[in-house]
Amino acid sequence: AFSEMVPVLNLVGVPSTVQQISKPLLHHTLGDGRFDAYNLAAQQFTYSQAFLRNKEHAPDEIDRVLTDCITKARPVYLALPTDLVSAKISSRRLRIPLNRNPPAEDPRLQSSVLDLVVKHFQEAEGDAVVLVDACAIRYDVKDELNKFIKKTGFPVFSTPMGKTAIDENLERYGGVYFGSISRPEIKEKVESAKLVLSVGPLKTDLNTANFSYNIPVERTIELHFDHTKIQYAVFPGVGMKNFIPKLTERLKSFHAAASMLSVPKFFNFVPHEKTEIITHDFFWPRVGEFFRPKDIIVTETSSPNFAIPDIPLPEGSILVSQLLWGSIGWSVGSLLGASLAARKKGLGRCILFIGDGSIQLSVQELSTMLRVGVTPIIFLLNNSGYTVERYIRGMTRKYNHIFSWKWTSLLTVLGDSQGKELSKSYTVQTKDELASLLDDPAFARADKVQLVEVIMDKLDAPKSLRLMT
Amino acid sequence: AFSEMVPVLNLVGVPSTVQQISKPLLHHTLGDGRFDAYNLAAQQFTYSQAFLRNKEHAPDEIDRVLTDCITKARPVYLALPTDLVSAKISSRRLRIPLNRNPPAEDPRLQSSVLDLVVKHFQEAEGDAVVLVDACAIRYDVKDELNKFIKKTGFPVFSTPMGKTAIDENLERYGGVYFGSISRPEIKEKVESAKLVLSVGPLKTDLNTANFSYNIPVERTIELHFDHTKIQYAVFPGVGMKNFIPKLTERLKSFHAAASMLSVPKFFNFVPHEKTEIITHDFFWPRVGEFFRPKDIIVTETSSPNFAIPDIPLPEGSILVSQLLWGSIGWSVGSLLGASLAARKKGLGRCILFIGDGSIQLSVQELSTMLRVGVTPIIFLLNNSGYTVERYIRGMTRKYNHIFSWKWTSLLTVLGDSQGKELSKSYTVQTKDELASLLDDPAFARADKVQLVEVIMDKLDAPKSLRLMT
Numbered sequence: 001a002f003s004e005m006v007p008v009l010n011l012v013g014v015p016s017t018v019q020q021i022s023k024p025l026l027h028h029t030l031g032d033g034r035f036d037a038y039n040l041a042a043q044q045f046t047y048s049q050a051f052l053r054n055k056e057h058a059p060d061e062i063d064r065v066l067t068d069c070i071t072k073a074r075p076v077y078l079a080l081p082t083d084l085v086s087a088k089i090s091s092r093r094l095r096i097p098l099n100r101n102p103p104a105e106d107p108r109l110q111s112s113v114l115d116l117v118v119k120h121f122q123e124a125e126g127d128a129v130v131l132v133d134a135c136a137i138r139y140d141v142k143d144e145l146n147k148f149i150k151k152t153g154f155p156v157f158s159t160p161m162g163k164t165a166i167d168e169n170l171e172r173y174g175g176v177y178f179g180s181i182s183r184p185e186i187k188e189k190v191e192s193a194k195l196v197l198s199v200g201p202l203k204t205d206l207n208t209a210n211f212s213y214n215i216p217v218e219r220t221i222e223l224h225f226d227h228t229k230i231q232y233a234v235f236p237g238v239g240m241k242n243f244i245p246k247l248t249e250r251l252k253s254f255h256a257a258a259s260m261l262s263v264p265k266f267f268n269f270v271p272h273e274k275t276e277i278i279t280h281d282f283f284w285p286r287v288g289e290f291f292r293p294k295d296i297i298v299t300e301t302s303s304p305n306f307a308i309p310d311i312p313l314p315e316g317s318i319l320v321s322q323l324l325w326g327s328i329g330w331s332v333g334s335l336l337g338a339s340l341a342a343r344k345k346g347l348g349r350c351i352l353f354i355g356d357g358s359i360q361l362s363v364q365e366l367s368t369m370l371r372v373g374v375t376p377i378i379f380l381l382n383n384s385g386y387t388v389e390r391y392i393r394g395m396t397r398k399y400n401h402i403f404s405w406k407w408t409s410l411l412t413v414l415g416d417s418q419g420k421e422l423s424k425s426y427t428v429q430t431k432d433e434l435a436s437l438l439d440d441p442a443f444a445r446a447d448k449v450q451l452v453e454v455i456m457d458k459l460d461a462p463k464s465l466r467l468m469t
Numbered sequence: 470a471f472s473e474m475v476p477v478l479n480l481v482g483v484p485s486t487v488q489q490i491s492k493p494l495l496h497h498t499l500g501d502g503r504f505d506a507y508n509l510a511a512q513q514f515t516y517s518q519a520f521l522r523n524k525e526h527a528p529d530e531i532d533r534v535l536t537d538c539i540t541k542a543r544p545v546y547l548a549l550p551t552d553l554v555s556a557k558i559s560s561r562r563l564r565i566p567l568n569r570n571p572p573a574e575d576p577r578l579q580s581s582v583l584d585l586v587v588k589h590f591q592e593a594e595g596d597a598v599v600l601v602d603a604c605a606i607r608y609d610v611k612d613e614l615n616k617f618i619k620k621t622g623f624p625v626f627s628t629p630m631g632k633t634a635i636d637e638n639l640e641r642y643g644g645v646y647f648g649s650i651s652r653p654e655i656k657e658k659v660e661s662a663k664l665v666l667s668v669g670p671l672k673t674d675l676n677t678a679n680f681s682y683n684i685p686v687e688r689t690i691e692l693h694f695d696h697t698k699i700q701y702a703v704f705p706g707v708g709m710k711n712f713i714p715k716l717t718e719r720l721k722s723f724h725a726a727a728s729m730l731s732v733p734k735f736f737n738f739v740p741h742e743k744t745e746i747i748t749h750d751f752f753w754p755r756v757g758e759f760f761r762p763k764d765i766i767v768t769e770t771s772s773p774n775f776a777i778p779d780i781p782l783p784e785g786s787i788l789v790s791q792l793l794w795g796s797i798g799w800s801v802g803s804l805l806g807a808s809l810a811a812r813k814k815g816l817g818r819c820i821l822f823i824g825d826g827s828i829q830l831s832v833q834e835l836s837t838m839l840r841v842g843v844t845p846i847i848f849l850l851n852n853s854g855y856t857v858e859r860y861i862r863g864m865t866r867k868y869n870h871i872f873s874w875k876w877t878s879l880l881t882v883l884g885d886s887q888g889k890e891l892s893k894s895y896t897v898q899t900k901d902e903l904a905s906l907l908d909d910p911a912f913a914r915a916d917k918v919q920l921v922e923v924i925m926d927k928l929d930a931p932k933s934l935r936l937m938t
Binding site for chain 1: 474513883
C-alpha cells in the first residue's frame, strides 16, 4: 500500500495502556517485552503512526493520521489499546471536516512557476502533448485534468499506470504510451512533440517498459503532487492539485492551435486467427468488446496487467492495477474491496483477470464474496503455471508449474452449496465458447459471482510481456 | 518464529549490489529509494541479519547468521543480491562444521552454582519435582533431561508448552501442570514439593492458565538456556545444556530417596456420555487412543491446543503447538513442514487438529501436500465459527460466524481429481461414526491425505478453554 500510494488505515488492537507499561508475557507478543516492535516495523511501511496512550489526546491523534492518510495517499498506523476501545471522548472534532486539500501554497512562487511553464508552451508554439501517469489518480486530479484537456485541446496520452485517469473514448485521447513497446503511432506522437506535460509521473521499470522512454528532459515538464519540475529545475511547494486549474486558465488560449494537432485513434482490434485456441492476442481485444461504461476492471500482476494497457476501456471505467509493487495475489482482496465500494457508490460491474498461479495465494476471499453477496466476474486464465516467471527464468522448470485445481467446483466448495445459487462457473476452451459466453445477456448481467476458467496455452503470453522479459 | 523460538532462515532475494547503490525505481520496492526498509523491519523479528555486499565476505556472513539461528533458536535474515546468486566462493568453510553448542562457560562460576543447587536439594531432603517447559525443547536438552530423570528418579511434570519433551509413559512422569486448571492430583504434587526444578520455563499467559501458578519463588530453581536462577538470584552465563549433565552426576545419589516419592498416574479416560453428539469431553480422549508412538501431533490455536495438554501422548511422539504467539492459521503450513521432515527422518504419522475458522486462513497448503505427496491426517473440527472468540467476546455476534464450506469436496477441488486418489475425505457426526473410522486399519495406515470433518456443537469447547476464558 505504501509503494502503490493507497490510503489504508492500519488499525491495530494492542494490549491495554497498563500492560504497555508492565509488559506481561502475553500471547501475540514476542516474549521479550518489546511491545513496540510492531510499531517500529510499521514505520517502514506507513507514512505516519499514532499510538493512543490516553483518551485526552486520542481525537487529535486519530485526526492527524487520518489526514495524513488521505492527503499523502499512503497507509498510516493507529494502535488502539484494549482499554481505550470503549472510552468516551468528546465529539467536538467530528464537527470539523477533515482537510482533504493540500496546504496553501506561496502565491508568488506559484505564479512565477506558472509564467515559466506558459513560456515553454509558447516557445513550443503549442506543439505539446499531455502524458497522464499514476499519481494523477493517486492524488485525485482527474477532474482538474479532464477540464484542462477540454479547455486547452491538447492531445493526451496515458501511461499503463495512468490508464482511466482520462476517459479513453475522449476525442483528444490518443492511447497508452508504454516506452519502446508502445503502438508505433503513439510512440511517434509522444516522442516527437516539442513539449511533454507529464502529469503525476511514476517512471518505474514496469510502467516504462524497462526505462525505455525516449523523451528528453529538455522537452519535459513534470507536475507532481508536491512539486513541479521544468526540465532539470525542481520547484518544491508547487503541487498539481492547485496548479492545474490555474494552468488551464493560462493555456486555454492555445485551444485553436492545439486542436489542429492530430491524435491517433486508440482503437480496439480483434484479430482473425486460424486456431480455435484462445490466444492472448485474441482474448484481450475480444474481452475489450465486453466492457461497459463504469465497469471496474482489476488486473492481477503478470499477463493481465501487461495485456490491459493496449485495450481501450469505456467511459467512466476504472482500472485497478499494481505495476510498481508488482506482487501477486493482491487482486482477489482488491476485487472484494472494489465490489463492496461499487455496490455502495452505484458503480458498474467488477471484473477480475487473474492467472491460476496468483489466485491460489488468496483464493479464500472468493468465499467472503459469496458471504457478503457481491457479484463480480472472475476470468481465471488457466495456463498451467507461472507463465511470466517461465519467461523470466526456468522455462521448463518444475518450480513454475502449478498443481491443477478443479476450478469450476471451487465456488461450490467455498460455500455456494445446498442450492443457494450464489454463483456460476464456466470453462471456455475455444474462441466460440468464449464468444457465446460474452454475448450471453444473463452472463453480462453479473447478478451472481461468476468464475470463467479460460484455457490457454502454457507458453502463450501477451505481446508486451514477451517483448519485455 | 521469533516469539516461539523457531530457528528459521529468512533468505531474501534482493536487487543486485549495483542497484543497491543506484536505487532505480524497481518493482517490489517502496518507490522512494529506501532499499533497506525490509531489512530494518526484519530487525524487529530476527535475531541477526546479514546483507551480502560482496562475495569475499559472503561465507563468513552466511555462517554467522546460520550459527545464530541454530544456537539462539531464533529466525535470522539473509539478503542475497541477484548478482551474488551464482558467484563462486571458496568451499573452505564447508569443511568446518557449524558450532551447535553454546559457548564454553566459566568453570568456577559453573561449579559454584552447582554447589548452590545441590545444597538446595539437600535442604529439601530430596523432596523435589522437575517441571519441564518450552525452552527444554527449543534449546534441545531433551536427551540431557531424560538422562537426568533416569539417573535421579525425581518425579517429572511438564507444562503445556513442554509437553513431549519427556516421554509421557515414563514411570516417573506425572502429567501436565497447567496452573489453576491442572488435574487436582498434579496440582497438589507440584505445588506441595519443597523444591521445583523448572527446566526451560516460559511462563506466558496461556501456558500458565492466566499466570495462575502457585509455586513460591523461594522453592524454585530455574534452568534457562543462558542463565540459571536460584530463588531470586540470577546467574548469567550458566546455561542448561552444559549444566544438566553435571547436575545429573551430582544428584544421582538422591535416586533412592527420589524414587520413594509417589507420582500420579497420567491416565487417559474416555467418558461415557448419553448423547451421540461428539463432544470435546469425549473427542480428545477417544482420539488419544488412536495415537501411536512417534506420531507428530499438530494442534492449531484455540480448542485443539487447549485440549491436548490433558491427553497422554505415546512414546516418541512430538507435539507441535503455539501457545506463546497464539496466532491462527499457522498449523497448516506447519503440518506440511512436519510431514516433509517426518518423511525424511522416518518419523511417524502427522496429524493435525484444526477448526473450520483457522483452516480458512491457509487452506491452499493442502494442495501443496497433495502435490509433494505427503499423507497427513487432518481432523477438521467444524463448529460453525470462531468458538474460542465467542467465549472471549460476542457469543452470538456475526463476526464470529464462519461461512460454511463443503469440506469433503475440498481436496478434490485442490487437485485430487481425475482418479488420482491422492486423498480421502470423511464426515463424522456421531460417536459411533468417529469410533468406526478411528478403528479402521485402512484409515490408521495414513497412506494418503485424509481429511475428517468432525461435526461439533457450536458452543462446545474443551474444559480448559471454558475455564480460562
